[in-house]
Amino acid sequence: MKRKWGPLIAAGMLCFSFSGSPADAALVDIAGNTHEKAIKQLYEQDIIGGYSDGTYKPDANITRSQVVRLLGRFIVGQGYEIPEDALTDDRFEDVPIKSDEELLQLSALLYEEGIFQGASGYLNPNNKMQRQHMAVVIVRMMHDVFGRDLIADYKHRGFKTSITDIHKAIDNEKQEAITALEYAGITMVKQFNPTDTVTRGQFASFLVRALQVAQIEKEPDLPSESNRQKKESSSLADKQEISSEGLENKTEAEQAEVQAPVQSSEQQVAEIPVKGEGSQIPETEDEKVEQEVDFSKVKSASIVAGTPLYASRNMKNQVGVWQNESFVVPITYLADKHLVIVSAGGKKYYVAPDAVIPAAEESVPGKSTVLGAVRTEQAFQIVDAPNGKAILTGNRVTKLQVVEITDKYYKVKLGQKDGYIAVSQTYINTRKNIKLTEATAFSAEGKAAGELAAGAVIKASGFDGAHYKITVSGKTYTFPRQAVVETDEASGLTTVVPSKYPEVITAQADTTVKLSTGKVVGTIKANTTIELKNITASAGIIEFLGGAGYVDLGDFTHTDIVNPAKNVTHLEMEYQLKVFSLLYPEFTELKAIGKSVEGRPIYALRVGNGKKEILMDASMHAREYMTTNVLMEMIDQYSYHYIRGSKFGSYQVKNVLDQTSIWFIPMMNPDGVTLVQNGLNAVANKDVVRKINGSSNVARWKANIRGVDLNRNFDATWSSIILTPPYNVPAFKNYKGIAPFSEPESQALRDFVLAKPFKSYITYHSSGQIIYWGYDSMSNHTRNYNLVKSVANVTGYSVVPPNPKKPTAASESWFTKVKKMPAMTVEIAKYSNEGPVSFSQWDDVWRRNQTVGLIGATEASKR
Structure with a gap:
């Protein structure tokens, strides 16, 4: 006689997006399905239900949460009670309090009864149920709910599996569970496909077979036989209908067997041991006293x-x-x-x-x-x-x-x-964050790299039994297992947002790493080389064990930041100048001395600690942006040798720059440079620029973005410059502007020069491999000429004789006029009239100019 389980928690057990189905209604989409009989049986017994549209969707995959609901509701119907703290104490990390109340209750029940244990505390409710996991869950249910230990029984009888792909199950527990299902006749396939997912129809068939096995009466143990005889006499499959799951893979004979009627539970079958029913206290006098x-x-x-x-x-x-x-x-x-x-x-x-x-x-x-x-x-x-x-x-x-x-x-x-x-x-479950309770050393690629601070919270990616590991960007960090716990605390390591200009830096000493909140999370060992990912106004950002770590860049040095043989944009220059100032606050200072027409900052960086100061600038003319590279490479090289106390060329850099500091302005005309490098779409006033230029080809552009030639906008014989067409109005070059210092860029340089007691000024232009110098009565001044001659000697550039009668309104002339100090214009590279200098000339340019700044500083130290 078949057992009718009767109504359970709800009318539907396997389908959860329904309003309810009448008990006498039929499921409209199961006719002819391999699993029709099993589905219909469970439906008629109110163990499963259908969707509100009358469908069951037998071929859809069943999820782990749906299996939890099905089995949880089922065992509640067998008299099991929901844990009293199910809604206040979550059993699974991914089924948190205040989530789905029913799932929270039923998952707590199945966890405590040992049916659903999850993966290291995770239920993975939305994952599709795999066949190997389904086997484990059914075997546990048989054991814990019905007292049928199928695994112990098949081992006791020496049953051997005939499933050919059982080795594909991920561990021994799964293999034993699959074998137990085969032994009990709950599955009879030759290939079980352990990692395949389970459909809703397949699960119905598995459950029907399990419930039928649960009803079979016990019989005395059988005598020992050969393995084949044991299998023939003890396999429950010989006493009942073959499972309908996987019918499409069966022979015609097997398919016919699926349709065979289930035999009565009164038949004699192999014994399946019954589990004890828990702690049963005898009726004794002691008990009576205890209960008082x-x-x-x-x-x-x-x-x-x-x-x-x-x-x-x-x-x-x-x-x-x-x-x-x-x-x-x-x-x-x-x-x-x-x-x-x-x-x-x-x-x-x-x-x-x-x-x-x-x-x-x-x-x-x-x-x-x-x-x-x-x-x-x-x-x-x-x-x-x-x-x-x-x-x-x-x-x-x-x-x-x-x-x-x-x-x-x-x-x-x-x-x-x-x-x-x-x-x-x-x-420790590495899907959770890990908290260190004491300082712990860690390694990078097998080498000691630093220490994690007590209280640091991080996310590990694996565990090998002795060490936790974190793999980030192809690099692996490890630390020992002691002194760690799981935590719900957030790591505080925010996502690294890298700049476009990553740099390599090296720790000078053991260096503290902090979170954005200021909390210390660890240290980096001295001499560790890492990639600087980004910066803030006061700190460097590195990738520290998978997140953003903040470090004092003053604890680091660089090796090579500037790549001078390519375009240096205003944004890249700005970033690199900030990096230099953060790396070396002890001998650098960064100032924004003004802004361009379109609001781009004009930066000046001091390198050195000398009280005497000189000034160098570049990219006054837009298409001459290669001069920015010359100054940026000087900054790179001079700071590198300063911090190490080493020589550059024949100069002891630290000694020179402890006497005279150099102020570098690498880009005087950031709007114009941006236009020439990146085209019309890179600037705000592109329609005005196109009209001024008379063409979309901006490679020849020298002026600022308003069409004013900055090197004709200084107050040195400005009024003597005669305006002739086409340069009597804003143009791509040579237009002097409506008045001296009419432009924000020339104003910024003017104000900076007047505020500092500069001893000399070198401005870089291109091209022609020549040097301009001298202004008015200063043209033949000895110390001016001495500086020019020294620069000419190392560059090999020709010195252009001064011409006091020729008006220029150039920055070099104005500086000499107001400061009465040496100044010169250095024109780099071979002559180019209609566009930027080719980077193919870079090696020659740099070889000739690399020590010019040190020459200027040395000469100034004598005054």
Whole structure:
């Protein structure tokens, strides 16, 4: 006689997006389906339901959360109770409190009853159910709900699987479960396809077969036979209908067998052992006395050694044994079930009252800060001291709350006393964040790289049994397992947002790494070379174990920041100047001395600590942007040798720049340079520029963005310049503007020069490999000529004789006029009239000009 399970929690058990289906309604999409009979049977017994449109969708994959709902509702119908704390204590990390209430309750039930254990604390509810996992869940249900230990039974009988691909199951547990299903006749396929997903129809067939096996009567054990005879006489498949899952892979004979009627449960079949029903207390005088205790008033007690510990109030799933009667612990009494709850390490255990000895005094739990959690191995024990005696032993993975770590042991609270579990009996789920409870050294690619600070929270990517690892951008970091716990705290390591200009830097000493909040997360060892990902106004940003770490760049040095043989844009120059100023605050200073027409900052960087100062600038003319590279490479080289106290050329750089500082303005005309490098779309006033230029080809452009030639806008014989067409109006070159210093760029240089006691000025232009110098009465001044001659000697450039009668309004002329100090214009590279200088000339340019700044500084130090 078939058992009718009757109504359970809800009318539908397998489908969850429905309004309900009448009991006598038919599912409209199962006719002719391989699994029609099984679906119909479960539907008629109210174990499953359909969608609101009357469909069942038998070929759709079933998810893990749907299986949880199905089996959870089913075992509730068998009398199991939902854990009393299901809505306040989540069992799975990815089914949090305040989420789906039913899923929270049923997943808690299945977890405590040992049917759904998850993967290291994760249910993965939205994942499709794999066949190998389905096998495990069904075998556990048979064991825990019906007391049928299929695995023990097939091993006892020496049953051997005939499934050819069982090796594809990921571990021994899955292989044993699949074999148990085959032994019981719940599956009869030759290829099980362990990693394939389970459809809704397939699961219905599996469940029907399992419920049929659960109804079969026991019989005495069978005598020993050959393996084949054992299989023929003991396999439950010989006593019942073959499973309908996977029918499409069966022979015609097998398909016919699927349609065969299920035989009566009164038939004699192989014995399937029945599991014990939990702790059954005998009716004794001792029991009668025990039950006279008013447990509602008992707050603390000791537990009799050898007492079974159960996972829930259902008292079905034994998960441990209490081993030590000397401990007094707080207890909670469940009056409605006449059960007692004890707690160890934040985990609740249920015991029968006859195992509880009320304590004379109340045990009040000591207040301790929970550091985080660890997970035990399958078998573990909590002891009363490191290397001490057992308090309790457990037989399933358990999450424990840790209050301290000492001597390779985690400390957990058991009332007023402490319990200890060896680190070797635990692991950390690397899907959770990891918190370090003490400073811990870490390595990069096998070499010591630094230390993680106590309290640091990070995200690990793996664990090899001894070390945790983090792999970022192809680089692997490792640190030892001790002194870590799982935590719900956020790491605080924000995502790295890299700049377009990554640089390589090297730590000069052990260097602190912080979060954006200022919290210290670790240190980097001296001489460690890392990539600078980005900067803030005051710090460098590196990639630290997968997130953004903030460091004081003053603790680092560079090797080679500037790539001078390519375009240096205004944005790249701006970034690199900021990097230099953060790397070397002890001998650099960065100032924005003004803004261009379109608002781009004009930067000046000081290199050196000398009280005497000189000035150098570049890119006054837009198409001459290669001069920016000359100054940027000087900054790179001079700072490199300054910090190391080494020579550059024949100059001891630190000695020179401790006497005379150099102020570099690498880009005087940022709008014009941006236009020439990136085209009309890169500037705001592109329509005006196109009209001024008379063409879309802006490669020849020299002026600022308003069509004013900045090197004709200074107040040095400005009024003598005669305007002739086409340069009497804004143009791509030569237009002097409506007045001296009419432009914000020339104003910025003017104000900066007037504010500083500069000893000399060198401005870089291109092209022609010549040097202009001299103005009015200063034209033949000896010290001016001495500087020019020194520069000419190292560059090999020709010196153009001064011509006081020719008006220029150039910056070099104006500087000499107002400062009465040497100034010159250096024209680099071979002559080019209609466009930028080719970078093919870079080596020659740099070879000739690399020490010009040091020459100027040295000459100025003498004055």
